[in-house]
Amino acid sequence: MPMSTPLHPFLWWVWATALAISTAKANSVVLALLTVTATGFIVVLKATPAPWRGSFRWALKFGAWVIIIRVIVGVLIGVPVPGRTLFVLPMIPLPSWMAGIRIGGAVTAERLLATAHEGIILAAIIAFLGAAASLTSPHRMLRLLPIMVYEIGVVVVIATSLFPALITSIARIRQAQRMRGQNNRGIRSWRKMLIPLLEESLARSLELAAAMDSRGYGFSRKRSRYRPEKWHTGEYAITCICILSVARPQYFLVLAAIGPLFSAPARSVKTLRGAIG
Amino acid sequence: MITFSKVSLIYPNSQNTVIEDLSFSVREGEFVLVMGSTGSGKSSLLRLINGLVPHHTGGILAGEILVNGISTQNIKPGGLAHLVGIVGQNPLNGFVTDIVEDELAFGMETLNISPDVMRKRVEEVLDLLSLSHLRTRSIASLSGGEQQRVAIGTALVMHPKILVLDEPTSALDPVAAEEVLSILHRLVNDLALTVILAEHKLERVIQFVDRIIHIDADSEARIGTPEEILKDSLIAPPIVHLARALDLPVVGLSVRQMRRMTEPLRSRLSKLPDVIEDSSASGSELVVLNKLSCGYGSKEVLHNLSLTIFEGEIVALMGRNGAGKSTALRSIVGAITPRHGSVTVSGRNPTNMKGENRAQLIGFIPQEPSDLLYGQSVEEECSQADNDNKVAPGTTQALLAALLPGISPHTHPRDLSEGQRLSLALSVVLSAQPELLVLDEPTRGLDYTAKASLVTQLRNRTVLLATHDVELVAEVATRVIFIADGEIIADGPTLQILLSSPAFAPQVAKVMAPAPWLTVKDVVNVIEANL
Numbered sequence: 023m024p025m026s027t028p029l030h031p032f033l034w035w036v037w038a039t040a041l042a043i044s045t046a047k048a049n050s051v052v053l054a055l056l057t058v059t060a061t062g063f064i065v066v067l068k069a070t071p072a073p074w075r076g077s078f079r080w081a082l083k084f085g086a087w088v089i090i091i092r093v094i095v096g097v098l099i100g101v102p103v104p105g106r107t108l109f110v111l112p113m114i115p116l117p118s119w120m121a122g123i124r125i126g127g128a129v130t131a132e133r134l135l136a137t138a139h140e141g142i143i144l145a146a147i148i149a150f151l152g153a154a155a156s157l158t159s160p161h162r163m164l165r166l167l168p169i170m171v172y173e174i175g176v177v178v179v180i181a182t183s184l185f186p187a188l189i190t191s192i193a194r195i196r197q198a199q200r201m202r203g204q205n206n207r208g209i210r211s212w213r214k215m216l217i218p219l220l221e222e223s224l225a226r227s228l229e230l231a232a233a234m235d236s237r238g239y240g241f242s243r244k245r246s247r248y249r250p251e252k253w254h255t256g257e258y259a260i261t262c263i264c265i266l267s268v269a270r271p272q273y274f275l276v277l278a279a280i281g282p283l284f285s286a287p288a289r290s291v292k293t294l295r296g297a298i299g
Numbered sequence: 300m301i302t303f304s305k306v307s308l309i310y311p312n313s314q315n316t317v318i319e320d321l322s323f324s325v326r327e328g329e330f331v332l333v334m335g336s337t338g339s340g341k342s343s344l345l346r347l348i349n350g351l352v353p354h355h356t357g358g359i360l361a362g363e364i365l366v367n368g369i370s371t372q373n374i375k376p377g378g379l380a381h382l383v384g385i386v387g388q389n390p391l392n393g394f395v396t397d398i399v400e401d402e403l404a405f406g407m408e409t410l411n412i413s414p415d416v417m418r419k420r421v422e423e424v425l426d427l428l429s430l431s432h433l434r435t436r437s438i439a440s441l442s443g444g445e446q447q448r449v450a451i452g453t454a455l456v457m458h459p460k461i462l463v464l465d466e467p468t469s470a471l472d473p474v475a476a477e478e479v480l481s482i483l484h485r486l487v488n489d490l491a492l493t494v495i496l497a498e499h500k501l502e503r504v505i506q507f508v509d510r511i512i513h514i515d516a517d518s519e520a521r522i523g524t525p526e527e528i529l530k531d532s533l534i535a536p537p538i539v540h541l542a543r544a545l546d547l548p549v550v551g552l553s554v555r556q557m558r559r560m561t562e563p564l565r566s567r568l569s570k571l572p573d574v575i576e577d578s579s580a581s582g583s584e585l586v587v588l589n590k591l592s593c594g595y596g597s598k599e600v601l602h603n604l605s606l607t608i609f610e611g612e613i614v615a616l617m618g619r620n621g622a623g624k625s626t627a628l629r630s631i632v633g634a635i636t637p638r639h640g641s642v643t644v645s646g647r648n649p650t651n652m653k654g655e656n657r658a659q660l661i662g663f664i665p666q667e668p669s670d671l672l673y674g675q676s677v678e679e680e681c682s683q684a685d686n687d688n689k690v691a692p693g694t695t696q697a698l699l700a701a702l703l704p705g706i707s708p709h710t711h712p713r714d715l716s717e718g719q720r721l722s723l724a725l726s727v728v729l730s731a732q733p734e735l736l737v738l739d740e741p742t743r744g745l746d747y748t749a750k751a752s753l754v755t756q757l758r759n760r761t762v763l764l765a766t767h768d769v770e771l772v773a774e775v776a777t778r779v780i781f782i783a784d785g786e787i788i789a790d791g792p793t794l795q796i797l798l799s800s801p802a803f804a805p806q807v808a809k810v811m812a813p814a815p816w817l818t819v820k821d822v823v824n825v826i827e828a829n830l
Contacts, residue, residue: 236385
């Protein structure tokens with residue numbers, strides 16, 4: 023039984039963008055949180071074990087920082103919002119032409135909630151883009167890009183394949199030097215590591231470039247495609263839900279988030295039927 | 300197919316020519332081996348064939364190279380992509396995509412070959428190299444041998460006339476190496492592919508090749524049949540040394556040939572009693588693993604490993620690629636924390652040792668010895684080691700001079716050859732006089748001379764090494780441990796373990812079987828003592 027073919031890489035970006043627009047439009051914290059949870063499920067279920075898989079996790083972490091910073095900034099600087107006062111910060115006097123803006127002052131529950139709300143919506147949008155990044159192989163994306171931007175693509179290939187390698191090299195070299203009895207703290211230890219690391223990365227990039235060169239890369243201006251990626255029924259169906267969700271987010275947002283799940287069952291039903299009949 | 304006429308090569312910022320006045324020609328369907336010591340210009344020679352040198356590396360090329368009638372002077376490597384397939388030393392560094400099938404298609408896509416032709420060729424190559432069950436796998440998850448096969452596949456889909464390989468088996472275990480070489484042998488015979496290959500482990504390839512290009516230290520090159528070249532070359536596999544030691548009229552290239560030639564000798568020797576050296580350990584326990592389990596993420600690499608290594612033993616850890624050898628070494632040196640069980644070295648736990656205490660207990664040479672080095676010159680590296688290990692200034696330098704004389708102290712470690720770099724790393728580590736020396740795959744990329752000097756460095760110490768190099772094990776180890784799937788499947792004296800498995804038996808043992816001799820020296824000793 024062949025593996026179910028993965029969804030078109032562009033679809034994930036259509037999906038993530040639609041979720042982002044809908045979430046911004048719905049402007050509801052509950053919906054946003056639900057959608058992020060649903061997206062998390064999709065990432066866990068559909069992401070392949072690859073170096074970019076961690077993008078979603080990084081996006082969540084980054085989102086958390088965005089919320090924190092947004093709340094701090096919102097509390098410190100801004101226009102006064104009337105309501106129940108929680109606590110009062112000392113106010114910094116500003117010149118008179120900046121009337122209406124203040125730093126410090128009374129912090130009301132309403133103001134805290136409003137900034138947290140904005141922060142969460144923003145973090146959700148970041149999470150959706152992170153999910154799309156976890157779910158698409160940059161290499162597959164690049165093969166779909168027009169030949170004109172392919173040159174840039176190659177730079178990205180080298181960068182994306184070198185970055186994970188760089189991380190493993192750092193770990194390996196630090197470990198080796200620790201084994202030599204070197205102390206691993208401080209800037210000096212990084213300087214020691216930098217030399218073998220740069221040497222290795224440079225050698226590796228040159229080797230990759232040489233390999234691409236000797237495989238005819240860039241020699242022919244035209245480029246054919248092995249097994250062109252197509253937009254199937256599943257992709258169309260998900261796109262439809264995404265459009266609906268942009269139009270009426272309050273009804274369709276969560277449905278759109280779990281949309282990609284429905285592309286597989288059609289196939290499993292067929293398999294099941296095949297197994298029974 | 301390939302013609303070199305009066306080719307000389309010099310790299311920029313260098314005084315010495317890499318290749319001087321080299322002329323030879325290779326016909327279609329020949330299997331040619333390029334041999335020479337490290338740094339003799341083998342890789343440069345291979346890369347000249349598709350124009351990577353000098354188009355990609357720079358340098359001045361004199362003379363003319365014709366590949367299928369095309370001069371490489373005027374055409375970039377990409378223009379020869381359909382003619383010459385090249386597989387680098389480390390295939391993983393040359394992969395562009397992440398899935399096996401996409402990787403095979405990449406070269407054809409760049410040459411704008413139509414999709415249906417591509418599909419057909421990908422299928423062909425998948426079948427030819429028995430890769431079809433791996434087609435949708437991610438390349439990073441494949442074993443070393445599989446990756447090497449994919450790399451050969453990426454070259455073959457272009458339907459080249461020439462295949463160029465740089466040390467294709469240096470990172471592979473004997474079984475995987477055998478697999479790759481027999482595929483090459485088949486391609487030469489079935490498709491009349493021309494194969495040019497560089498390799499240090501001559502014992503693996505010598506029986507397949509038609510001709511040898513031998514580059515010696517002063518970049519003089521000779522070309523001839525294996526018998527001609529190996530008759531008197533300094534670099535030779537053990538089987539040839541055996542033929543020379545026994546004064547055989549011709550050198551045998553395969554175990555079969557050698558067995559035929561040594562038949563009278565063996566029948567005379569069969570009446571001798573077996574002389575087996577007693578190499579049982581007498582020292583005290585140094586390393587004790589107790590029910591050790593280790594792993595990364597959700598994968599458990601070692602299961603319940605229990606093992607004791609005694610002082611004065613030289614233990615070789617062998618097994619397939621990915622069997623857990625490196626993990627075992629790294630848990631012994633304390634680089635990874637065990638999940639269950641314990642490791643003690645000389646009664647202490649290696650994971651939380653630091654500084655000179657660690658250096659005096661365990662010396663570890665990783666797979667890439669250059670990971671240990673960061674100085675700007677050999678001199679700086681040595682004095683840093685003296686400082687770190689609190690020994691008298693000059694100790695490390697003296698050690699290095701004893702291990703491998705003739706290294707200029709002002710050289711940058713990067714400019715050393717593989718063998719020299721290993722010696723430098725070894726002297727840095729040994730200057731602390733560690734109780735245990737641990738080496739991970741030390742002979743990768745080493746020629747026979749460098750290997751011989753390594754062997755003398757290892758003697759009279761407690762050593763643990765992971766290696767695929769059967770000949771090194773036969774030469775130096777007192778005890779062999781086989782690991783498969785994270786478990787010990789065999790453990791015993793070298794002689795007993797190596798003779799019990801045909802894949803891992805050294806060539807001399809195969810020739811002289813059933814006599815229990817592993818090296819040329821063993822055979823010579825026995826003959827001298829008894830005849």
